[in-house]
Structure formats: structure tokens, C-alpha cells
Amino acid sequence: MWRGGVFFGLVCLIFRAHGQLSVSLGTSYDTDDGTHIMSLTMCFAQLSGMNDNYTLREVKPVRLEPVSKRRYTSVAASPCPNSGRLFRTADGFCNNILRPSWGQSLERFKRYVKADYSDGKGAPRIYSRSKLCRKEPWLRPRRCLLPSARTVSINVHPPKKVTAEHSVMLMQWAQFVNNDLTATAIQQPEEGVSPCCKNTKKIHRRNQGCFPIPIDPADRFFKTECLNFVRSRAISTRITRTNPREQQNLLSSYLDASNVYGSDQDTQDRLRGDNGRMRTSARNLLPKGRDGDCIRKNAPFCFDAGDDRVHVFPGLTALHTAFVRYHNYIVDDLKQHNTGWDGDRLFQETRKIISAILQRITYTEFLPEVLSDATMNKYKLKEGNNNYQYNISVNPSIAGGFATAAFRFGHTYIPILMVIDDKEVPSRELFNNPQFIFTSLKSVVENTLSDPAQLRDRSLSEEITDHLFETAMGSFDLVAFNIQRGRDHGLPSYNTFRKFCNLPEATEFNSEQFDQTAQKALEKTYRSVDDIDLFPGVMAEQNEKGSILGPLFNCILGQQFSDLKLGDSFWYETTDSRRGFTRDQLKAIKQVSLSQILCQVFDLNRIQKNPFRHKDKKVRCKKLTGLDLRPWYEH
Numbered sequence: 001m002w003r004g005g006v007f008f009g010l011v012c013l014i015f016r017a018h019g020q021l022s023v024s025l026g027t028s029y030d031t032d033d034g035t036h037i038m039s040l041t042m043c044f045a046q047l048s049g050m051n052d053n054y055t056l057r058e059v060k061p062v063r064l065e066p067v068s069k070r071r072y073t074s075v076a077a078s079p080c081p082n083s084g085r086l087f088r089t090a091d092g093f094c095n096n097i098l099r100p101s102w103g104q105s106l107e108r109f110k111r112y113v114k115a116d117y118s119d120g121k122g123a124p125r126i127y128s129r130s131k132l133c134r135k136e137p138w139l140r141p142r143r144c145l146l147p148s149a150r151t152v153s154i155n156v157h158p159p160k161k162v163t164a165e166h167s168v169m170l171m172q173w174a175q176f177v178n179n180d181l182t183a184t185a186i187q188q189p190e191e192g193v194s195p196c197c198k199n200t201k202k203i204h205r206r207n208q209g210c211f212p213i214p215i216d217p218a219d220r221f222f223k224t225e226c227l228n229f230v231r232s233r234a235i236s237t238r239i240t241r242t243n244p245r246e247q248q249n250l251l252s253s254y255l256d257a258s259n260v261y262g263s264d265q266d267t268q269d270r271l272r273g274d275n276g277r278m279r280t281s282a283r284n285l286l287p288k289g290r291d292g293d294c295i296r297k298n299a300p301f302c303f304d305a306g307d308d309r310v311h312v313f314p315g316l317t318a319l320h321t322a323f324v325r326y327h328n329y330i331v332d333d334l335k336q337h338n339t340g341w342d343g344d345r346l347f348q349e350t351r352k353i354i355s356a357i358l359q360r361i362t363y364t365e366f367l368p369e370v371l372s373d374a375t376m377n378k379y380k381l382k383e384g385n386n387n388y389q390y391n392i393s394v395n396p397s398i399a400g401g402f403a404t405a406a407f408r409f410g411h412t413y414i415p416i417l418m419v420i421d422d423k424e425v426p427s428r429e430l431f432n433n434p435q436f437i438f439t440s441l442k443s444v445v446e447n448t449l450s451d452p453a454q455l456r457d458r459s460l461s462e463e464i465t466d467h468l469f470e471t472a473m474g475s476f477d478l479v480a481f482n483i484q485r486g487r488d489h490g491l492p493s494y495n496t497f498r499k500f501c502n503l504p505e506a507t508e509f510n511s512e513q514f515d516q517t518a519q520k521a522l523e524k525t526y527r528s529v530d531d532i533d534l535f536p537g538v539m540a541e542q543n544e545k546g547s548i549l550g551p552l553f554n555c556i557l558g559q560q561f562s563d564l565k566l567g568d569s570f571w572y573e574t575t576d577s578r579r580g581f582t583r584d585q586l587k588a589i590k591q592v593s594l595s596q597i598l599c600q601v602f603d604l605n606r607i608q609k610n611p612f613r614h615k616d617k618k619v620r621c622k623k624l625t626g627l628d629l630r631p632w633y634e635h
């Protein structure tokens with residue numbers, strides 16, 4: 001087979017006309033010169049030829065300028081309603097009534113640390129801080145380039161086959177949550193469809209849509225000159241030093257189950273069925289989507305879901321299926337007892353319950369598996385006792401450092417293979433392939449629970465470093481993408497983030513936060529410790545006590561999950577009676593667990609009480625408490 005990076009043009013985008021975008025509550029925004037946008041992941045699946053005949057969905061025009069600066073000084077002046085029974089908008093608009101666009105889909109990513117672009121405005125970070133390349137003093141100083149992202153991937157993140165105590169379900173939940181929070185938009189190309197890898201050096205230095213990753217001729221796998229890489233979309237074209245290039249989140253940032261319902265009203269409407277239910281297809285699977293969205297070879301059709309990355313891995317598709325089934329189960333029960341509720345009320349009340357359950361599983365089951373107890377306490381991430389305090393001045397948007405590096409820690413967990421129907425299937429055959437959902441859904445769920453994930457360390461499997469989205473046309477390296485994406489977004493170096501988190505900066509490669517082998521790998525790769533990119537830096541840190549992650553991971557994740565909690569006026573524990581639950585409803589929600597939901601929707605007999613640990617003792621499903629819906633019945 002030809003082994004090379006996928007080598008062709010910018011076909012992730014198509015154009016549309018300039019115009020005005022009207023959103024809820026009568027506000028309208030100027031729209032841009034008309035780009036269609038899509039998520040990074042789907043763009044690369046398409047570039048690899050994995051998603052055959054991918055066509056873009058008709059989406060709303062893109063806002064030209066983010067409106068996050070629009071701020072109202074009083075509730076009376078705000079365009080957002082704040083009385084009566086309230087439900088989340090589809091796109092997150094008006095969650096914060098004084099800053100209505102905070103956390104809304106299509107808004108900009110925020111930054112915890114100022115951008116670091118090589119020209120101060122928007123050109124990728126490509127130069128080393130090292131002075132070693134300054135030759136003789138009488139010659140013009142020459143700046144050294146950072147090592148290629150592929151070189152960093154090979155040196156710092158070599159493959160290693162060590163499995164974790166955690167199950168593949170932990171990886172799957174992380175990805176499911178991620179796809180509720182963040183999807184970076186791909187940028188509009190400046191020039192038609194020219195290939196990204198045509199002239200590596202020249203393109204490397206220019207601030208345009210292409211930023212290919214150079215490949216060493218002695219590369220262990222790729223035999224081409226470079227890997228195709230398209231820059232993320234710049235949210236504004238008027239880039240200056242005071243207004244540098246910023247990236248755009250296609251999703252509502254809130255943990256609001258937008259992966260189930262979509263991040264805009266059109267998607268929500270498309271996914272909704274009759275009488276408050278969600279649409280499904282035969283055998284209670286997700287509804288039929290568009291032909292080009294997945295590998296269709298052995299699957300009758302692709303699925304439709306609130307997030308377009310639904311097919312990336314079978315366990316992820318299974319979780320999407322689980323929550324659509326669970327939505328319909330709740331609607332059917334509430335409909336029987338609340339005969340006066342119309343379809344809208346049934347839908348919104350259920351959507352509210354599903355969002356609450358997603359939040360609760362994430363904060364009480366998932367995060368404690370990942371973060372240390374100290375971090376959980378420091379950032380107030382633990383469940384409270386009727387003492388949740390919404391903070392209207394906390395911005396719940398997703399930070400670049402979180403989306404572009406820290407929350408990508410989940411890539412380390414991707415297994416080398418999965419057992420499905422007692423056969424071992426390499427992961428490369430599972431990406432974007434829904435065939436097993438049709439033939440073996442129960443086996444996918446059971447093995448996602450019982451197969452071990454890869455160990456959380458700096459090594460990542462070749463399934464994603466050499467074989468990501470592999471087709472006859474080639475494949476990609478996900479780790480190199482993570483690093484290159486950080487440079488594309490002007491993400492400052494590892495040390496700059498250490499400073500932000502009040503952690504001592506690394507002054508030498510042999511700093512104590514790295515173990516000896518990591519020190520050697522970093523030293524072999526970078527000229528200066530100040531050059532270390534954020535992703536390899538955090539991945540190489542030794543774990544904090546009681547956590548599977550190092551101190552910098554704990555800080556960035558802790559801060560982001562704190563913002564998502566404190567800055568969400570619909571947080572499930574809110575005591576605001578217009579947005580929250582009654583005491584009894586909340587009590588019922590607190591009884592539910594991920595294991596119980598999986599048991600119920602997939603008709604399992606036994607399951608680990610902790611679904612994130614594959615060796616945890618299994619219990620009978622009947623012993624687990626389900627959701628008691630009586631507090632919602634209107635007698």
C-alpha cells in the first residue's frame with residue numbers, strides 16, 4: 001500500500017453568499033464573505049477519503065465578528081427573558097443574561113494565556129527561542145525553526161503497548177463530553193483548491209490556510225514530503241497585533257447535551273420526532289443521516305446525531321444511541337402521567353433532565369477518575385449540598401489551551417484494538433465505521449466496558465500516529481496534528497502555561513516534573529526548554545498524586561471545568577426555580593448512574609458499578625437504582 005500523508009487540496013469548505021444572520025430574540029449579526037464551516041475531525045476524515053462523497057450540510061452563515069464584547073449593564077436592558085419557566089436555547093444564547101453570547105455556538109475560544117504568534121498577529125508559532133542559530137555576530141541573525149510536529153510525535157510519543165486499569169469506556173466518555181464542548185471550525189482557504197504540501201518551506205512561513213507538517217526522509221512510516229494540514233478558521237479577517245487571530249467554536253460550550261440535540265435550532269428540529277421524542281431508525285438505532293458522513297462499505301447507512309463526529313469510534317456511537325434511547329424512555333413515561341403536556345414541553349423537560357444527568361456523570365463519576373482530590377476541591381468541582389452559586393461574571397467559553405492541548409489527553413487512551421463478537425479488530429478499522437453498530441451493538445457496549453484502555457502516559461498507539469483515518473489514499477498522525485494545531489492557534493509554550501498555573505517553569509530538560517526517559521526524549525527533540533509545545537509538555541509530566549495526569553493538566557482541566565460549572569445558569573444544582581429542579585427532582589437525578597443507564601438502554605444483565613474500571617466487580621443490573629420520574633408527575 002502507498003504509505004504517505006494524504007496529499008491534496010483544501011476541499012473542506014464551500015462558499016456561500018454574504019448576508020445577515022438572524023438568531024433567536026430578534027438579534028441579527030453581520031455575516032462573513034460566506035464560508036461553510038465544519039469540524040477539524042470531519043475535515044480530515046474527508047481529506048483522507050474516509051468519508052466518501054462528503055457533502056456539507058446547509059448551515060447558517062457564520063458571524064463575522066464575535067459579539068462576546070456585547071454586554072448589558074442591567075437585566076432590564078438585556079434582550080434575554082428571565083421570567084416564567086426557562087429552558088436552554090439550542091445554541092447557548094442568553095444562558096448569561098448580561099453577556100448573552102458567552103458560551104454560544106460559533107463564538108470565539110477564550111484564552112487563559114495571551115497568544116504567541118510568530119508575527120505577533122496570526123502566523124503560526126514556528127520559531128525556537130534558542131539563540132544557537134545566531135551564527136557569527138557580524139552576520140544577520142537567523143532564527144531556528146521549531147522541530148517538525150511529526151518529529152516531536154516520533155521522539156516524545158513513541159508507541160508502547162501498556163494497558164490501563166481504566167476501561168475503554170473512560171476514553172469514550174471523555175470523547176462524548178468533548179464533543180459536547182468543542183469543535184474548532186476550519187478556516188476558509190485563501191486560494192481555491194491548491195495542495196497544502198506543494199512547497200513546504202514557503203507555505204510554512206506564510207499566514208494562509210495551509211500549514212503542512214514536514215516529514216523527515218527517514219520517517220518510520222510516511223514516505224511523502226509532508227502531511228496535509230489545513231489551518232483553523234480565523235474568526236476575524238481584521239487581524240492586528242492588538243486584535244490577533246482567534247479561533248471559533250462550532251458548539252455551545254456549555255455541558256448541555258448539545259452532542260445529543262445539536263448546537264443550533266435547525267439541528268435540534270431535524271433530530272426531533274413527534275410528541276417530544278427523538279427520531280430513531282429500525283431497531284431503535286440513531287436516525288438515518290447523510291450517505292457521505294461515514295464509511296458505508298458494510299453499513300446500510302450513516303447516522304444523524306447532535307454532533308457530526310458520531311461515527312469516529314463505535315463506543316462513541318453507542319453512547320449517542322444510549323442517550324437518544326434514554327430521552328425517549330423518559331418522554332414516554334412523562335407523557336403517560338402528564339397528559340396535559342404538549343410535545344414541546346415533553347421535549348424540553350426531558351432535554352433538561354438529560355443535560356443534568358450528563359453534567360452529573362461527568363463531575364461525579366468521570367472527573368474523579370482523572371483529576372486529583374486536591375484539584376476537585378480547589379476548583380470546587382465536587383457535588384454540593386444545596387449550595388451551588390452561579391457566578392454571572394464567569395465566562396464559560398472553552399479555552400484554546402483546553403481544546404487544543406489539555407483535553408486531548410484522551411488520545412493516549414485510544415486502544416490498539418477492540419474485541420467485538422470475540423474477534424480482535426484493530427482500531428484503524430473502526431474509525432468512522434458504523435458497521436458494528438448494526439451487527440453487534442451489544443458486543444460493542446460490553447467490550448467498551450470490559451476492554452482496557454491504553455495507559456495514560458506520553459506514548460500513543462501507532463493506530464493514531466501512523467494509521468489515523470487510513471484509506472488507500474494515505475493516513476494521518478493525530479499527535480502531530482495536536483502539536484501543529486497548537487502552533488496554528490498561537491498557543492504559547494508549555495513553560496508559559498506553567499507560569500499561568502503558578503507552577504515552577506522548567507529551566508532544564510532534566511527538570512523534576514519529567515521522568516528520566518521523558519527528559520531525554522525532550523532534549524533530543526527541542527533546542528530549548530522554552531520551545532516545548534503544550535501538548536508534549538503536559539503529556540510528559542509525571543502524574544500528580546491521586547491523578548492519572550500531571551499538575552499542569554490538573555490546573556488547565558480544573559480551571560475549565562470550574563468555568564463550565566460556575567458560569568452555567570442552568571447548572572443542574574442551581575437553586576433558581578425558573579431554571580433548575582425541585583428538591584425532589586434533584587434527589588431523583590442524584591440516584592442515577594452511567595452504569596444504570598447503560599443497563600437499561602442496552603438490556604444488559606450485569607455491569608461494573610464503576611463503568612470506567614474494567615476490573616471492577618460486576619453487579620446485577622437490577623440492583624442499580626434508576627430514575628424515579630414521580631417528582632415530575634403533575635397529579
Ligand code: HEM
Pocket residue numbers: 039040041044171172174175178182183184185312313402403404407408409410411413414431478481482485
Ligand atoms: C477514536 C478516538 C479518537 C479519534 C480518532 C480522534 C480524532 C481527532 C481528530 C482527527 C481531531 C482533530 C485534530 C486536529 O486537526 O487538530 C481531534 C480533535 C480533538 N480530540 Fe480527538 N479523537 C479521538 C478521541 C478523543 C478523546 C477520547 C478525547 C478526550 C477527551 C479527544 C479530545 C479531542 C479534542 C479536545 C479535540 C479538539 C476538538 C476541537 O476543538 O475541534 N479525542 N480528535
